[in-house]
Each structure stands twice: as structure tokens, then as C-alpha cells.
Amino acid sequence: MQLGTRWTSGAQLPAAVPEALAVGIRAVDEAIPLDELxxxxxxxxxxxxxxxxxxxxxxxxxxxxxxxxxxxxxxxGGDAFA
Structure with a gap:
């Protein structure tokens, strides 16, 4: 059994995140604009x-x-983004 984990977008990824998945996570994090408020x-x-x-x-x-x-x-769970 593997347990999950939570972390804030843009923070250092937990060690449990495989590198192949980390590539996609980093791409999403970079696309999220900073909130000026x-x-x-x-x-x-x-x-x-x-x-x-x-x-x-x-x-x-x-x-x-x-x-x-x-x-x-x-x-x-919908269509993949291009």
C-alpha cells in the first residue's frame, strides 16, 4: 500500500512524486498566475x-x-490538454 500526500502548488514536490509525474506537475504550476492579492x-x-x-x-x-x-x-478526468 502506498499513502498519498498533499502540498501547495509551486512548493517543492514531495520525494514520493515520481520524476515522470513531476514534469507534468511543474508545467501546471508554472502556468498558474501569481495572485497579486x-x-x-x-x-x-x-x-x-x-x-x-x-x-x-x-x-x-x-x-x-x-x-x-x-x-x-x-x-x-476529461480530455487531455494539448
């Missing part, structure tokens, strides 16, 4: 489904690994 950034949740890592942002953005082990970004 000081609102907190959304948080990521890392879970494992059938041994595969899935990171979901509070906003509904999901980063998972496709069959080739490459990070794929979707929104609430």
Missing part, C-alpha cells in the same frame, strides 16, 4: 490507483501517467 495557491493531492500515481489539484486539474509512462494533464 495574496490569495493562497491551490494544493495538490497525490494518490495511487492500482500502483500508478495520480496528482490532482484543488482546481480539478489532474496529472497522471499514460500507458507509455509520460505525464498527461486532464481536467476532472
Amino acid at each position: 495574496g490569495q493562497p495557491r491551490p494544493r495538490w493531492t497525490l494518490t495511487w490507483l492500482e500502483g500508478r500515481p495520480i496528482a490532482e489539484l484543488d482546481t480539478g486539474v489532474v496529472v497522471s501517467l499514460n500507458a507509455d509512462g509520460v505525464a498527461e494533464v486532464t481536467y476532472d
